[in-house]
Amino acid sequence: MANILVVDDELGIRDLLSEILNDEGHAVELAENAAQARAARQRARPDLVLLDIWMPDTDGVTLLKEWRGTGQLTMPVIMMSGHATIDTAVEATRIGAYSFLEKPITLQKLLKAVEQAIARDMTAARRPVAEAIDPGDLTVSAADLTVEAAMTGGQSLPATVDLTPQGQRIFELDRPLRDARDAFEKAYFEFHLAKEGGSMTRVAEKTGLERTHLYRKLKQLGVDLSRGRRSGAVAT
Numbered sequence: 326m327a328n329i330l331v332v333d334d335e336l337g338i339r340d341l342l343s344e345i346l347n348d349e350g351h352a353v354e355l356a357e358n359a360a361q362a363r364a365a366r367q368r369a370r371p372d373l374v375l376l377d378i379w380m381p382d383t384d385g386v387t388l389l390k391e392w393r394g395t396g397q398l399t400m401p402v403i404m405m406s407g408h409a410t411i412d413t414a415v416e417a418t419r420i421g422a423y424s425f426l427e428k429p430i431t432l433q434k435l436l437k438a439v440e441q442a443i444a445r446d447m448t449a450a451r452r453p454v455a456e457a458i459d460p461g462d463l464t465v466s467a468a469d470l471t472v473e474a475a476m477t478g479g480q481s482l483p484a485t486v487d488l489t490p491q492g493q494r495i496f497e498l499d500r501p502l503r504d505a506r507d508a509f510e511k512a513y514f515e516f517h518l519a520k521e522g523g524s525m526t527r528v529a530e531k532t533g534l535e536r537t538h539l540y541r542k543l544k545q546l547g548v549d550l551s552r553g554r555r556s557g558a559v560a561t
Contacts, residue, residue: 326349326350326351326352327351327352327371327372327373327439327443328351328352328354328369328371328372328373329346329351329352329353329354329371329372329373329374329375329439330353330354330355330356330362330365330366330371330373330374330375331343331346331353331354331355331356331374331375332356332357332358332359332361332362332374332375332376332377332380332385332388333357333375333377333380333405334357334358334377334379334380334381335377336357338377338428339355339357342375342435343355345432345435345436346439349436349439351439354371358380358381358382358383359380359382359383359384359385359387359388360382360383362374362376362388363388363391366392366397370399370400371400372400372443372446373400373401373402373403373439373442373443373446374400374401374402374403375402375403375405375426375439376388376389376402376403376404376405376422377404377405377406378404378405378406378408378413378417379406379408385404385405385406385417386404386413386416386417386420389402389404389417389420389421389422390420393420393421398421400446401423401442401443401445401446402421402422402423403422403423403424403425403426403438403439403442404417404422404424404425404426405425405426405427405428405430406425406427406428407427407428407429411537411538411541414535414538415538415541415542415545418534418538418542419506419510419542423442423445423533424438424441424442424533424534424535425534425535425538426438427535438533441533442533445533507546510542510546511546511547511548514528514532514539514542514543514546514548515548515549517531517532518543518548518550523550525539525540525550
C-alpha cells in the first residue's frame, strides 16, 4: 500500500490515525511537529502527508510553503484542522495542498481522501508530464497535463497550453508563478465545470475538494458559476 506521514502535535490524533491507516494496510510514520516532519521528508518521500495546520512551533501552512519553495512538495498533502477558517483552507489549497479535512475527522471522509490522494499520486507517477508531452509542441490538451505539473514550471513543459475541451484558450506559462497558478486553476475548474455540466457535487468529487471549499475557491478565482446552467444542466 502507501507510505503515509502523519504530522500532528496531539498524541491521541496521531495514534488514532496511525491505527486506522495501519488497519488499511498502509505504512505510517508519525511526527509531532514541523521539525520531525522535515526530518522525515528529508529521509524519504512519503506517498502522502496528513498535515495538521495548528502546531506549536511551525504551523502546517508555513511548512507547506517551505516544502513548496524548496521543491519538496512532490507528494499530495492533506491538511487537517479543527479551528481553521475557510480562508485558511483555501490558502493551503492555493499553495499546493491536495485537500482539507476538518476535525473531528470521520472515518469515511479520511479513507476517501486518502484513497483519492494516493490514486492521483500513483497516476502522476505512471504518466510523467515529460513523457506525455513532446517538448517541441506548443499546445497540449488539458487531459494530458496535471495541475501540479503545470505549477512547477518544469523544463519539459511547452510555452503554451490549450485548456478547453473546444481548444479555444491558450494558457501562457511565461509569467509570474502566482499569476500563472491563478490563471491555470481558473481554467482547470472551468474545464471541469463544463465537463460535468455545472454540477458542483461532481466537480468536488472529481477535484477532491470539499463542496464548501470548492465554492469559495471558485468565487475567489472569479469562475462563472452559471456556465453549466446556461447549457440547460442543473448544478447540484
